Amino acid sequence: MTNVVFDCLDLDVVGAFWGALLGMRETCREDDWLDLEPLGADGPLLSFQLVPEHKTIKNRLHLDLDVPDIHVAGERAAELGASPNGEPMGDPDHPFRVWRDPEGNEFCFTTQR
Numbered sequence: 001m002t003n004v005v006f007d008c009l010d011l012d013v014v015g016a017f018w019g020a021l022l023g024m025r026e027t028c029r030e031d032d033w034l035d036l037e038p039l040g041a042d043g044p045l046l047s048f049q050l051v052p053e054h055k056t057i058k059n060r061l062h063l064d065l066d067v068p069d070i071h072v073a074g075e076r077a078a079e080l081g082a083s084p085n086g087e088p089m090g091d092p093d094h095p096f097r098v099w100r101d102p103e104g105n106e107f108c109f110t111t112q113r
Helices: 011-022 070-080
Strands: 003-008 026-030 033-038 045-050 063-066 096-100 106-110
Touching (some): 011 026, 011 045
C-alpha cells in the first residue's frame, strides 16, 4: 500500500488539521493533491485529493488512532476543528470515541491496544 487517501473540498483546511493532529509535515503539494509524511516508518502516505462534492454519508474506511487518553486527545482534536460523533463507547477500561474532521470524515480515538 502506498497511500491512504481522503477526498476533500479544501486541501489547506484538511491537510493542516491532519498534519497538526498527527504531528506530520506536508511532503508534496499540487493543485489537487497533498501528501503528508508516511504513517509510521515504512507506512503509506496520508494523502488528500481535491474533489468537487461534499461528503454525504458515513466513511466506509476510517483511521483508528491509539492514544493514552481519549478525552485529552479529543480536547486537542476539538481545538483543531474536529467534532465528536457520539459518546465514548466500548469497554470502560479501554474506550473509543468517534470524531469527525473539519469536513466530516470520521476517525476514532481508541485505547484498545
